[in-house]
Amino acid sequence: xxxxxQQVGIYTFFAVIFGLxxxxxxxxxxxxxxxxxxxxxxxxxxxxxxxxxxxGIFAVATTPFWVGSTILCWVSAMAFQxxxxxxxxxxxxxxxxxxxxxxxxxxxINSSHPLFFFLTIPLFTVTALIYTRLTxxxxxxxxxxxxxxxxxxxxxxxxxxxxxxxxxxxxxxxxTSLNDVFQYTWGNLFGRHKIIPTISPNKTWEGFIGGILxxxxxxxxxxxxTPFTHTELSITGLLLSVAGFLGDALxxxxxxxxxxxxxxxxxxxxxxxxxxxxxxxxxxxxxxxxLLGLGK
Numbered sequence: 001x002x003x004x005x006q007q008v009g010i011y012t013f014f015a016v017i018f019g020l021x022x023x024x025x026x027x028x029x030x031x032x033x034x035x036x037x038x039x040x041x042x043x044x045x046x047x048x049x050x051x052x053x054x055x056g057i058f059a060v061a062t063t064p065f066w067v068g069s070t071i072l073c074w075v076s077a078m079a080f081q082x083x084x085x086x087x088x089x090x091x092x093x094x095x096x097x098x099x100x101x102x103x104x105x106x107x108x109i110n111s112s113h114p115l116f117f118f119l120t121i122p123l124f125t126v127t128a129l130i131y132t133r134l135t136x137x138x139x140x141x142x143x144x145x146x147x148x149x150x151x152x153x154x155x156x157x158x159x160x161x162x163x164x165x166x167x168x169x170x171x172x173x174x175x176t177s178l179n180d181v182f183q184y185t186w187g188n189l190f191g192r193h194k195i196i197p198t199i200s201p202n203k204t205w206e207g208f209i210g211g212i213l214x215x216x217x218x219x220x221x222x223x224x225x226t227p228f229t230h231t232e233l234s235i236t237g238l239l240l241s242v243a244g245f246l247g248d249a250l251x252x253x254x255x256x257x258x259x260x261x262x263x264x265x266x267x268x269x270x271x272x273x274x275x276x277x278x279x280x281x282x283x284x285x286x287x288x289x290x291l292l293g294l295g296k
Contacts (some may be wrong), residue, residue, distance in 0.1 A: 006167055008193065009224055013170065014058050021050060046269035051189040053267070054275070057173055061166050072109040072159050077101045079273045080151035082264040083254075085145050089132075096144070097130040104152040111159045124148040146254065150281045154254060157284035168226035170291055174222060175237065176283045179244040186210025200252040208245055215241040216277070228294070243286040244279035251278035 025047050032040035062066035084093055096149050103123055110116035128145040158260075162169040187207025197204050219237030220230055228236060251274055255263065264272025 010061060010170065013225075014061075017054060019045070021054065024049075033103045040184055040210060049144070049267045049269050052277055057170075060162065061170055064214030065163065068162055069111065069159055070109055072156075072162070073105060075277075076151050076155045077104050078266065079155065079277060080147060081275055082102060082266065082272050083147035083151055084144070084256055086260060087140060087147065087190075088258075089144075090138060092133075096127070099127055099131070100124075100148050100152060103148065104156070107152055107156045108159055111156070111163055114160075115155075117160070121149070124153055138162055143254070143257075150200060150250075154278060154281045157288045158280065160288055161284065161291070168287075168291065170241070171219075171222055171225040172283060173280075175215055175219055175240050176244050178280050179241050179283075180248065180279055181209055182214035182218075183241075183245065186214070188283060196249055197287065199202075199232045199249055199256060203245075211245070212238060212241040214243075232294060236287070239286055239290060240283045243282040247279040247282035250281065251275070 001011055005242070020235050025044075026038065026146070028044050028047055051091065054071075056071060060071050077154060081097060084100070087093075087163035103120065107117065107120050120241075125145055128148050132141040132144050158169065158172070161172055184207065187202065187204045190206040190210065190223075191202075191204030193204050193205045194201060195208055218235050219233045219240070223233055224231065226233065251263070254262065261270030263274040266273050269277055270276055
């Protein structure tokens with residue numbers, strides 16, 4: 001079987017990722033065997049979850065489009081169920097869940113028809129408003145609308161990007177994921193000045209700026225995934241870094257409002273699905289708008 005240049009690049013990329021993850025796993029496992037402490041055990045649990053996450057991304061990127069889109073749809077539906085599960089409704093959640101999941105499936109089916117795709121926004125909003133009319137509480141209406149829009153609509157932009165080009169999809173996922181790591185690392189090393197103390201006390205200006213610079217550099221290193229010039233790559237890296245920060249802050253604000261630490265327990269060592277996808281809620285639509293703006 002002859003592979004295209006892009007396919008060779010994708011398989012090489014994953015070979016490097018799996019290789020690095022394997023080395024890290026071996027190191028952490030060795031440390032755990034020697035120290036046998038809780039921190040090493042937790043870190044090993046997190047790495048185990050990363051194996052599942054990366055294998056899932058690999059499946060989305062290398063299988064036929066209908067398989068990848070089904071996986072993404074399932075993840076969105078699970079994220080929606082998770083978000084609705086943490087909202088303290090007095091009414092039965094099941095009818096709303098069923099309708100919401102049907103809307104999410106509809107969103108993915110209509111990814112081939114941009115007009116229908118974008119017209120789904122009113123459907124999400126009206127569904128949330130009608131259902132929460134029973135509660136007579138605008139706060140719950142807002143939370144439910146956000147749950148549908150975040151998991152069912154904003155995350156589904158990943159499907160439009162995957163449909164456009166697999167390389168662009170991997171570019172988005174890699175930058176979004178590592179931007180979180182960069183901001184966390186720089187914040188831990190040099191963080192002194194808090195940026196949003198009432199929402200996320202651990203986030204600092206040093207982490208934010210360090211994350212932006214690192215993500216811009218990474219965007220330029222991953223040029224082979226895109227048709228962008230280095231100037232376009234730098235601008236895209238900047239926008240995705242800021243959008244990732246805001247997406248993280250958005251979900252953090254939701255969790256603080258509901259007074260919870262994590263959105264769920266679906267991913268051992270990490271929390272819930274939305275705890276891992278928080279940045280993607282905004283980076284996916286922003287990146288799609290960038291693609292439209294650049295005519296790619």
